[in-house]
Amino acid sequence: THLMPEDSVGLRRLARQMGLPDGRNLWEQWRSVARHVKRLQQRVFYSPLLEAVSRLSGDELKLSTEAAADRLRALGFNDPDAALRHIAALTTGLNRTAEIQRQLMPAMLGWFSNGPNPDLGLLSFRKLSDDMGATSWYMRALRDEGWMAERLARILSTSRYITDLLRRDPAVAQLLASDEIASPRSREDLNDSMSRIVERHSGSPEAAINAVRLLRLRELFRIAAGDVLGAMDLATVGRGLSDLTGASVDAALRIAMDGEPARVPIGVVAMGSWGSASMGYASDGDALFVVGDDCEDDDVAWAAKTVARMRFLLSGPGPEPSLGIDADLRPDGRSGPMIRRLGSYLSYYQRWSDTWESQALLRASFGAGDRELVEKLLAGIAFRRYPADGISPSQVAQIRQLKGRMERERTRRGLVSQNLKLGPGGLSDVEWTIQLLQLQHAGQIAALQVSNPQEALEAARQAELISDADAKALSMAWEMASQLRNKSMLVRGRASDLLPSDIRETASVATLLGYEQARASELLNTWAKAARHASQVVGWVFWGVER
Template identity: 45%
Template sequence: MPRIESTAARLAKLGFADGARAAHLVRQSGVELDDLLEGLVDVADPDLALASLTRLAERDPGVPALLRADERLNARLLAVLGVSDTLGEHLVRHPGQVGLLAVPELGEARAELLRAVGADPAAAEPRAQAPDALVALRIAYRGRLLHLAARDLNGEATLGEVTSELSDLAGAALEAALAIARAETGSDDVRLAVIGMGKCGARELNYISDVDVIFVAEPRDGADETKALRAATRLAQAMMRACSTATSEGSLWEVDAGLRPEGRSGPLVRTLASHLAYYRRWAKTWEFQALLKARPVAGDMELGAAYVEAVNELVWSAATRENFVEDVQAMRRRVEAHVRAEGERQIKLGPGGLRDIEFAVQLLQLVHGRLDPLLRRRATLPALAALSRGGYVGRDDSRGMAEAYAFLRKVEHLLQLHRLRRTHVLPSGADDLRRLGRALGMHTDPVGEFTARWRRHAMEARRLHEKLFYRPLLQAVARLPDTEARLSTTAAVARLQALGYVDPNGALRHLAALTTGVSRRAAIQRTLLPVMLGWFADTPDPDAGLLGFRQVSDKLGATPWYLRLLRDETAVAARMARVLGSSRYATGLLMHAPEAVALLGSDEDLAARSAESLRGEASAAVSRHGGDAETAVASVRALRRRELFRIAVADISGLVDIERVGVALSSLNDITIQAALDAAASKVRAELGADLPTRFAVIAMGRLGGLESSYASDADVMFVHSPEPGAAEDDATRAAFAIANELRRLLSLPAPDPPLLIDPDLRPEGRQGPLVRTLASYRAYYARWSSPWESQALLRARFSAGDPELGSAFVSMIDELRYPAAGLPDDSVREIRRLKARMEAERLPRGADPALHTKLGPGGLSDVEWVAQLLQLRFAGSVTSLRTTRTLDALRAAEREGLLAAPDEVVLGEAWRFVSRIRDAIMLVKGRPGDSVPGVARERRLIAQTLGYPLDGSEDFLDDYRRVTRRARQVVDRVFYGS
C-alpha cells in the first residue's frame, strides 16, 4: 500500500487528474511506470491515455512489450490514446491494428479498402465479394484513420498532408462502397461518376464530416437512357447506404448529395447534359461557389473529369452574373444568423470561424479568377497563397488569415478525434479545454493559453473577413465587362474612346507601363486599373487622371503601403481617381507629397484640421530646425502643401462649401506666415546678437483679411512694428525691415511647394511708401493723408501674425477710419462710385470679355464686394453688426438691419458664392489661376463638370453664370450706383 501511495503522489504531481486511480491503472497495465512516464506526461490527456492503455493491455498482454521495443510505436500510440477515446475503443476491439503504428507509411488506400471488401483493385468496376463487406470496410477505414491520426498528433504530418490524406481515404471508401453497391444491384448498363464536393473535393477534409457528392451518369453504348438512370440511382443509393448504415463497427459517415441541382428535391443522378442545362439556366449563385471545389473521386473517373471540365467554364464566369458578389455576401450573413445560438464558440460557422476565411477566399477567387487562372485552386490555403502572390491580398493579411485557418482546423480535428463525432463547437469545460491546449503543445497554462490564442486568431479571422469579403472593389471588378477587364489592346482603343479618353493610344501606353511585368506592383495594378479606368471616365478629364495615376504610382509604387491601400481601401482608390481626373492643381500637390494619398480614406480624414493643431505642428517644425530659417520654412511649406491638398480634395468631393474653403485657406496662410515670421525673427535676432529692439505684427488685408482666400490668392498684408521701450527708433526700424524682407524671401524661395507670395502694396503710399511703419506712423498718415479707397481697403484689415497686442492696437486704431461715426459724406460716396466705374473701364485685361470676367465683369466679385463695403463705410459707425471683414457676413448683417432688401441679399450672396466657386474651379482644373470663364469649349466643359454639371452641361453652366451675374448687376446698379 505505501508503494501505491508513493506512485499516486508522483503521478498527481506530474499532472494526472486522479493520481491514485492512475497508479492503480499502471499496476493493471503491466507496464513499468518509468517506461510510461516520459510519453504519458506529454500527451494531451494522460488519464485518458492511461485508461485506454490499461484496457488494451488487458485485451492483448503483448502490447507493453511492443511499446518497450519500438519508440515510434510508443510515441504514436500514446499520442492517439491521449486525444481520442473512440480510437482507443477501436484498438481495444482490434488490438492487432496496434502493429499498424509501427509502419512508417501505409500503401495506397483505394487498393487496401477494395481488398478489404473482397473486390479486385485491378478491375475496371470492382465488385465486393466479402461476406460482411460493410464491417470489413469500417475496420480497414478505421485502421488507416488510426495511422494518420498517430502521425498527425505526433507531428509527423503537416495540416495539408493530413487533410489531403483524409480526402483520399474518403475517396477510397466511396470506391469500396461503390463496389459493395455494384455487388448488391448488379447494374451493368450505366457509367457512374462520383464528384467530390466541399472539403472532400478540395482535398481538405476533416476527420469526421459528411462527404458531399454529386452523381453524374451516362448510359453505355446502346443502353436506354431512362433505364440507365434508374440503375444509376439504385447504385448511388446503395453506395450511400454502404457508408452510412450502422453496423457492429458503427458507420463511416453520411454521404450528402444535397448540393446536386434542385437540391434534395431534384433527381439524385443526372446525365452530364442535364447537369449543364440546369446550371446554364437555373443555377443560383451559391451553386457556382460550391462547384469551385468539384473533383472526381470515385466511379468512372473519365466521366467525372469531363463533368469538372464542363462546369469549370461556368464557375469562372459566374462572377459576371448580376448581383453575384452581393448574393454571396448575403448567403454568409444568413449562415451567421443560423448559428447565433452557439455564439462565438462555433469555430466553423460563427464569427471569426473557418467559414469566414473560406468565404472570403472563395469570393476573391471567383471574382478575380475569371481573368487569372493561377487563382483556380480548390483548397483554401493554396488559393490564399495564390491570391497573395498575385497581389489580390496583402502579404500580412494572407499570413494572418493562413495562421488563423491552420489553427482553427487543428482545433477542429482535435475536437472531432476525441469521440469521432462531427462537431465544431468549442467545449466550455476546463478538462476539455485542457486537453485541447496540451494537444497543441501548451503545457504551462493550457486552458488560459489556448483560450487566448483561439480568441486572437478568431478576432483576426473576423477582421480580415470583413476587410476582404466586403471589399467594394469586388463589386466593381465583378461588374466589369470582359472587354474592359482584360485590357486587350485591340478592343481597348475603341473602348477607351467610348469611355471618353481623348488620347486612347496614350492611355494604352500608360496602362502598359503600369501593368507589364511579373512584379507584385504590376499584379496589383492589373487588378486596380480596369476598375479605375471606369472611375477616371466619370471625371472631367480621364486622360489627365490616368497620367496622374501613373506619375504618382511611379513615385510611390515601391512603397509597401501605397498599392495595398488602394486595393484594400477602395474608397481611397475611387476618390483618388476622382481627384486626379478633376484637378491638375491637386495632382501637382500630390506629385510632391504622394504620401498624402493616405488622406483619401474617409471624409473624417479630409476634415479641416483645427488652427490650434496646425499652429502647433508648424511651430514645432520651426523649433526643430533651430537657426536654419530656410530649412524650417521649407518644412512649414511642406505642411502647407499637404493641407492645401486636403482642402482641395474636400472641395472636389463636395465636403466643404466655398465659404469654408476660404476660411480654411486663409487660416492656413495665417499659420504659414506666423511660422515664417518666427523663423525670420529668429534669424535677425541671431544676426543682431541681441534681443529684437521692436515688436512686429502682420496685418492681413484683401481676401486674406476677409478670410476669403482662394487657391490662387497672394497674401495681401501690411507690416507694423513698435519699438521696445528704450530702443533707438532707427535700430527698431532696421530690425523691422530686416524681418519683413526675410519673411518675404523665405516664403518665395524656389521649392516644389506652392509659394505664398507676400503682397504689401495696400500699405500707405503703395509701392512708393515704406515697407514697414510704426503704429504711430500709421496713425499720423491716416489722420492726414488717408483717401476713401484706403478706408475701404482697411475694411478687411485684421491681425494675422506676430505680436497679438500690437495687432490688436493697430485694428483698434483704424476702426474710427473704416467705421466713421458720422457715416460717409456724399462726396466720398461719389468718389468711391467714380473709382469703381473707372476700375471697370481701365483694369479689365486687354482682350478679356467683360461678360465672362469673374472678378471685374458685371455681377462679378468686385461688384458684390463693393456693395458690401459701401454699406459698411456708410453705416458701420452706428451699426456694429456691420463690423466684419467678410463680404457675405456684411451682406447678411445689412439685410438683418434693414439696410439691404432680403431678395437683394440672396441675389448678391448667390453671385458671390457661384463666381468664387468658378475662380477656385479654374485653379483646381487648370493648375493655374484665371479670372475669366474659359471661352474654349473643352476647358469650359472641364470647369462645368468639376462644378457638378453633367457631361453635356457646359451650356447650362454658361447660362447659369450669365443669369446669376446679370441679376447681381441689377442689384449693384440699384444699391451701389443708385440707378
C-alpha cells in the same frame, strides 16, 4: 422613375409588390445584385483591355489593339493609344506591384471614365505609381482601402492643381486613405505643428523653411482634395486657406530671425481676402506690418529686414506653390516704408488717408505676429473704417468715380463678360457695393463691422439696408464667382479670372459644381443669369440708378 426609394414606406411598398418580406431585405438584395453586375461589367468590359496589352501569343489574344482602342474611346479617352501604353506600363511584369495594378486597373478605368478627363487621370496615375509603386503603404492602401483608389481616380481625372501637388510630394496621397480631408486643420493646430518644426530645425533656417513649406503643401492638398470630393464648402475652404497663410507667416517670421529672440514685436495685419477669411487657391496675402511706438530707429530697421526675409522665404522656389505677401496697400503704397510704428499709422489715417483706404481697411483683421499690436492698430483706426456719421456725398462720389475709372479700364481689356472679378456682376461689383453700405452705416450698426463680405451683406439685409431679393442676388453672384475661380484653378492648375473656354475644362468645372458633364452649358447660363441680376442690383444700390 428610375430611382430606388430611400424612405422606409416606399421600400416596404415596393418589397410587397415583389413578394419580399420587408424593405430592408429588398435593399440588401438589390445592392448585392448591383455589386455582382459591377463585377461582371469589369470582367466583360474592362478586363479585356488588360489582355490587349499583355504579352500573350496571337492565338491567346482575346481583344485586338484596335478593338481595345475603340473601347477606350467609348470610355471617354481622347488618346486611346497613349492610354494603352500607360495600361501596359502599369500592369506588365511579374512583381507584386504589377499584380496589384492588374487587379486594380478594371476598377480604376471605370472611375477614370466617370471623371471629366480620363486621359489626364490615367497619365497622372501612371506618374504617381512610378514614383510610389515601390512604397509598401501605397499599393497596400490602393488594394485594401477601396475609397482611397476611388478618391484618387476622381481627383486625378479632374484637377491639374492637385496632380501638381502630388508630383511635388507623392506621399501626401496617404491622406486619401482616411477622413482627414473632411475639414482643414485649425489655426491653433497649424501654429503648434509649425512651431515644433521651427524648434526642431533651429540651427538651419533653410531646413526649417523647407519643412514648413512641405507642411503647407500637405495642408493645401488636404483642402483641395476635400474641395474636389465635396467635403468642404466655399466658406470652409476660404477659412482654411486663410488660417494656413497666417500660420505660415508666423513660422516664417520666426525663421527669418535666425533663431534669435525678437528684438521688438512685429504685428501683421491681414488685408483683402486674407483679412476676410475668403482666400482662394490663387490668392496672395495682402498685409500691413506694424511695430510699437517705443522702437528705436535701428529696431525698425531690424523689423523691416525681418519682414523682407520672411516674404522671400515664402515666395521663393520651394516644395509647394509659393505664397506671395503683398504690402502694396500700406500708406503711400510702394513708395512708403514697409513697416511703421503704431503712432505713425494712426497719424497717417487721421490726417492724410483717402476714402479708398478706408474702403480697403474694411477687410483688415489679425493676420500673424503680435496680436496685441494688431488689435491696437485696428482699434485706433476704427473711426476710419466705420465712420460714426457715415461718409459724405463727396466721398460717395469719389468711390463711384474710382469705380468708374476701373470700369473703363476693364472695358479696354476685352472679354469683360468672361471676367469673374471685373466683369458686370462679378466679385468687384458685389464687394464694392457691400463696402459702400458698410462705410455709410457701420458706424451706427455694429453688426456691419465685420471683414467677411457675405457676413456684412447678411448684416445689411437684417438691418433692412437692402431688400431680401437684392441681397440674395448679390450673395449668389459673389459665391458663384468665387466658386468658379476656385474650381477653375483646381481644374487648370493656373490662376485666371476668366471663365474656362476649353470645352473639357468647362465640363470639369461644371462637374465639381454638381452639374452633369453633358449639361455643362447650364453652368455658363446660370452664371450669366446670376451676374446679370447682380449687376442690376449694383446699379440700384451702388450707382444710385432708379429702378
